[in-house]
Amino acid sequence: METDTTFPYLFAAYAVIWVVFFGYLVRLRQREKSLGHALDELEERLGPTDSTD
Amino acid sequence: MRSFSILFDAIVFGTILLALYAVFMYVPGERQMGAVQRIFYFHVPAAMTAFLAYAFVFIASIQYLRTKEVRWDMVARISAELGVLFSIIVLMTGPLWAKPIWGVYWRWEPRLTSMLITFTMYVAYLMLRSYSTSSQEGTSRIAAVMGIIAFINVPFVYFSVQLWAPEQQLHPRSVELEPQMVHARYICTVAVMIFFLYLLKRRLEQEKFALRLERLRTLIGNPS
Numbered sequence: 001m002e003t004d005t006t007f008p009y010l011f012a013a014y015a016v017i018w019v020v021f022f023g024y025l026v027r028l029r030q031r032e033k034s035l036g037h038a039l040d041e042l043e044e045r046l047g048p049t050d051s052t053d
Numbered sequence: 054m055r056s057f058s059i060l061f062d063a064i065v066f067g068t069i070l071l072a073l074y075a076v077f078m079y080v081p082g083e084r085q086m087g088a089v090q091r092i093f094y095f096h097v098p099a100a101m102t103a104f105l106a107y108a109f110v111f112i113a114s115i116q117y118l119r120t121k122e123v124r125w126d127m128v129a130r131i132s133a134e135l136g137v138l139f140s141i142i143v144l145m146t147g148p149l150w151a152k153p154i155w156g157v158y159w160r161w162e163p164r165l166t167s168m169l170i171t172f173t174m175y176v177a178y179l180m181l182r183s184y185s186t187s188s189q190e191g192t193s194r195i196a197a198v199m200g201i202i203a204f205i206n207v208p209f210v211y212f213s214v215q216l217w218a219p220e221q222q223l224h225p226r227s228v229e230l231e232p233q234m235v236h237a238r239y240i241c242t243v244a245v246m247i248f249f250l251y252l253l254k255r256r257l258e259q260e261k262f263a264l265r266l267e268r269l270r271t272l273i274g275n276p277s
Binding site: 009010013016031032035 | 086091138141146273
């Protein structure tokens with residue numbers, strides 16, 4: 001491993017990459033949850049149903 | 054289908070781990086630039102992946118105008134969203150690499166400027182889709198035309214180092230890499246592109262699910 005002055009820039013760049021990717025994945029997960037809630041609401045409106053899953 | 058999904062998740066995870074191993078363990082340090090050169094292995098693949106995403110927008114937009122099928126419109130929109138995501142990575146990691154090497158975070162040189170213009174056009178494309186007051190079909194049609202026009206920028210970004218004079222450039226025209234660096238670049242390109250396909254697949258599944266839900270709501274008379 002190098003011990004040079006450019007290390008903070010390397011660290012910052014990879015931090016940016018992870019933050020952007022994880023931020024997007026969290027947003028995806030939140031959207032999935034909200035779609036799940038919407039489906040639950042719809043099922044409630046339709047009345048009790050037998051789950052086959 | 055479920056086992057394919059698990060296999061795909063494993064491939065995504067495995068290739069990203071392999072890419073990180075290649076970048077931080079396998080590749081030798083670059084003598085002139087030092088540690089910061091390791092940004093290259095995600096910066097360049099992210100740019101290639103953004104171009105791939107924009108190519109998807111281009112093809113899907115043409116297909117939408119030809120067939121008027123909603124699925125093509127969906128592919129175009131999601132690809133544009135992912136293209137912007139990967140462009141953000143390019144535009145943020147680039148200046149962090151530039152500062153210790155060129156002494157500045159940003160300069161209005163051909164590749165940086167053309168990349169920023171391309172990014173801005175696709176952000177405008179997404180804004181058009183979000184804030185348009187036209188009908189759904191009208192918005193999709195205008196967006197498809199914009200998705201085709203915006204793609205004209207991509208070759209300009211790619212060939213900008215050849216199109217403009219060398220004294221105007223900060224990016225090199227060609228790069229000599231050691232064999233291990235070439236291997237790492239290929240591994241990272243494959244890993245980032247597989248990750249893009251994973252995100253595309255997941256977003257498409259979500260959008261299809263949302264569409265089905267909307268149709269179901271309409272069917273049972275609950276427009277909320």
